[in-house]
Amino acid sequence: MxxxxxxxxxxxxxxxxxxxxxxxxxxxxxxxxxxxxxxxxxxxxxxxxxxxxxxxxxxxxxxxxxxxxxxxxxxxxxxxxxxxxxxxxxxxxxxxxxxxxxxxxxxxxxxxxxxxxxxxxxxxxxxxxxxxxxxxxxxxxxxxxxxxxxxxxxxxxxxxxxxxxxxxxxxxxxxxxxxxxxxxxxxxxxxxxxxxxxxxxxxxxxxxxFNAARAVVTIQGKNVHPGYAKNKMVNAILVAQHFINGLPANEVPEKTTGYEGFYHLHDILGDVEKTTLEYIVRDHSLEKFKERKENMKSLVSSLNQKFGEDIFSIEIKDQYFxxxxxxxxxxxxxxxxxxxxxxxxxxxxxxxxxxxxxxxxxxxxxxxxxxxxxxxxxxxxxxxxxxxxxxxxxxxxxxxxxxxxxxxxx
Missing domain, CATH: 3.40.630.10 (Zn peptidases)
Structure with missing residues (x-):
């Protein structure tokens, strides 16, 4: 050997x-x-x-x-x-x-x-x-x-x-x-x-x-002087948490096994003005895989209704099947x-x-x-x-x- x-x-x-x-x-x-x-x-x-x-x-x-x-x-x-x-x-x-x-x-x-x-x-x-x-x-x-x-x-x-x-x-x-x-x-x-x-x-x-995709969520904030920020500032870092918390907490790599799929947040980059969340999305079932991608898109839509249009955007790209x-x-x-x-x-x-x-x-x-x-x-x-x-x-x-x-x- x-x-x-x-x-x-x-x-x-x-x-x-x-x-x-x-x-x-x-x-x-x-x-x-x-x-x-x-x-x-x-x-x-x-x-x-x-x-x-x-x-x-x-x-x-x-x-x-x-x-x-x-x-x-x-x-x-x-x-x-x-x-x-x-x-x-x-x-x-x-x-x-x-x-x-x-x-x-x-x-x-x-x-x-x-x-x-x-x-x-x-x-x-x-x-x-x-x-x-x-x-x-x-x-x-x-x-x-x-x-x-x-x-x-x-x-x-x-x-x-x-x-x-x-x-x-x-x-x-x-x-x-x-x-x-x-x-x-x-x-x-x-x-x-x-x-x-x-x-x-x-x-x-x-x-x-797995069926696999990469998703990038972009949160566009509004940065103004903190002393005059009331009702004006949109802190992209803090708002990003609403997206993170909007996905199922147990559907992550560290809590799944076997055929169970997940959303995996693997990178965050941001400041008050702009924050990006990078996810990988995985599922063995093609039907559930499609559902996961749609869930992320629906979450973006609902958060835009809550915080204002065009605050959240998402780009999803399939990787393999x-x-x-x-x-x-x-x-x-x-x-x-x-x-x-x-x-x-x-x-x-x-x-x-x-x-x-x-x-x-x-x-x-x-x-x-x-x-x-x-x-x-x-x-x-x-x-x-x-x-x-x-x-x-x-x-x-x-x-x-x-x-x-x-x-x-x-």
Whole structure:
């Protein structure tokens, strides 16, 4: 496993954080650093048709080694890391033979990965846990996925006795800011279906996800001298609270689970004159998703009636939709992934993603693309970790999918 560990560490120590405020593609120049590194590595391990395009999408091919016709399949991961927490100077900590107890990430700053609070970690006793040093995220989302795909392709190149059809891989930029599939050329990729390696705990196999939208509420105030403000000032900061309080208090991420949707206020920027509220809106049910968007619009209308026309305005933009609609007609691709896991004594965990992946957008672009575990936990923050054994298992699952697919179409 040292080879896998070295590769993973090499990837996560490259800062590839994306930027939601930059409309450029990719949103940060530093994503090119890892893309170019991977471009050379894919050539070195023997893949063909290695191409890094002008938008920072890196694709490559492992040619078929069988004489019969097998559908071309693909594997996808993203190279960027979340803008929610620093990805600069990642200093991974390696904890061998984990004992199930708290892990001190940073003694100087008293940052501790609490094994009671983050109790999922206890299922990995005896394994090698890779954590942060408490000052950055780790980047297992999704450099664990990148590691798994590269390692699996390298293994298949070096073991031609394992039979497989044509395999295409793609590493995308800007997934964390919702643009990972925006410039993905599905036709040129040429796969009949694909899998994103971007899930969390070992065993996850996901083909349902949220319907998602971004909503920006703008409150236009009136700023006058506070000494003469009576019946004249409209304090946008204070008025904004009426919108926040007008949404259901229990329909937020921290109070929902499973198939329950939510409104998530994730950013506020403002002063007396103008305040903006940025929300993400999520629901697995398309009908409820539409209702949520209408609720926000109705709330804006009612508040304008109360405080005056044009005080509140809202802009809502759909981001992605539930891929279940596109996966259900081709459930054999889920069966293949499940069989690949079971071959490694992994029980598939069918979960509805409380988020989205490149695969959700790709599925609606004509490339059915469910999601498979990459192994990490606590993404987007300093408590992120990944068991090394989970990365190894995910690598084997990719290899098994390739072999099972080839055998299925004999």
């Amino acid at each position: 040292q080879h896998i560990l070295d590769r993973f560490v090499r990837y996560i120590t490259v800062d590839t954080q994306s930027d939601p405020t930059n409309p450029a593609f990719p949103s940060t120049e530093k994503q090119w650093t890892l893309a170019r590194m991977l471009e050379q590595e894919l050539k070195d391990i023997g893949l063909s048709e290695v191409m890094l395009d002008e938008n920072c999408y890196l694709t490559a091919t492992l040619p078929s080694n069988v004489s019969h016709t097998v559908p071309t399949i693909g594997f996808v991961a993203h190279i960027d890391t979340s803008p929610d927490f620093s990805g600069k100077n990642v200093n991974p900590q390696i904890h061998k033979n984990y004992d199930g107890k708290n892990i001190v990430l940073n003694a100087d700053q008293n940052i501790i990965l609490d094994a009671t609070y983050f109790d999922d970690i206890q299922q990995y006793k005896g394994q090698t846990i890779i954590t942060t040093d408490g000052t950055t995220l780790l980047g297992a989302d999704d450099k664990a996925g990148v590691t798994e795909i590269v390692t699996a392709m390298e293994y298949l190149v070096n073991h031609p006795e394992i039979k497989h059809g044509k395999i295409r891989i793609c590493f995308t930029p800007d997934e964390e800011v919702g643009k990972g599939a925006h410039k993905f050329d599905v036709k040129a990729f040429g796969a009949e279906w694909a899998y994103t390696m971007d899930g969390s705990q070992i065993g996850e196999l996901e083909y349902e996800n 539930n891929m279940k609609e596109k996966i259900t007609p081709v459930m054999h691709i889920i069966d293949i992934a499940a069989a690949a896991m079971e071959k490694e004594n992994i029980k598939p965990i069918y979960k509805a993603i409380r988020g989205g992946t490149d695969g959700s957008q790709l599925s609606f672009m004509g490339l059915p693309c469910p999601n498979i575990f990459a192994g990490g936990h606590n993404f987007h923050g300093k408590y992120e970790y990944v068991p090394l054994e989970s990365i190894e298992k995910a690598t084997k699952v990719i290899i098994n999918i390739a072999e099972i697919t080839a055998n299925k179409y004999k």
